Amino acid sequence: MSESTEQAQxxxxxxxxxxxxxxxxxxxxxxxxxxxxxxxxxxxxGCVLRWLDNSGPLDSKYSVLLQSRIEDLDRVIPEIDDPAGTQYCRRLQQLAVLASRNLSSTK
Structure with missing residues (x-):
């Protein structure tokens, strides 16, 4: 299985x-x-959906937005007191990181 296929799955x-x-x-x-x-x-x-719908990399506008939001989560997650909130944001961060990779995917 290629890296891009695994990333998409x-x-x-x-x-x-x-x-x-x-x-x-x-x-x-x-x-x-x-x-x-x-x-x-x-x-x-929105960025993850765009990545999934396009089966691949985001354009520069969305890549910049997504990278900015990943950085925001890096700052936010340590401030969250609630374990459910922390888990939710960690999953959101994982999705963001996956979609930020510049690999094309295949469905």
Whole structure:
């Protein structure tokens, strides 16, 4: 199996799991360094969906946005008190990192 095929399968599997998981109550009104937690999720989810729909790399606009949101999560995750919120954000971060890799995928 090629690296790009494995990346696509892993991302699709994590995306399905992520979509079934509710947004944690502890993050609903949380703001970290001026960034709302729900906005991090919205931006990352949009980029991951674009990556999945296009079966491959993001254009530069979305790559920059996604990299910025990965950096935001790097700062945010240590600040989260709730284990469910931490787990949710770690999965979101994992999806973001997978979609940020510049590999083309095949379905």
């Amino acid at each position: 892993t991302t699709e599997s994590l995306w399905r799991e992520f979509r079934q998981e509710p947004f944690p109550d502890s993050l609903r009104h949380a703001t970290f360094g001026g960034t709302d937690a729900w906005l991090l999720e919205l931006d990352i989810a």
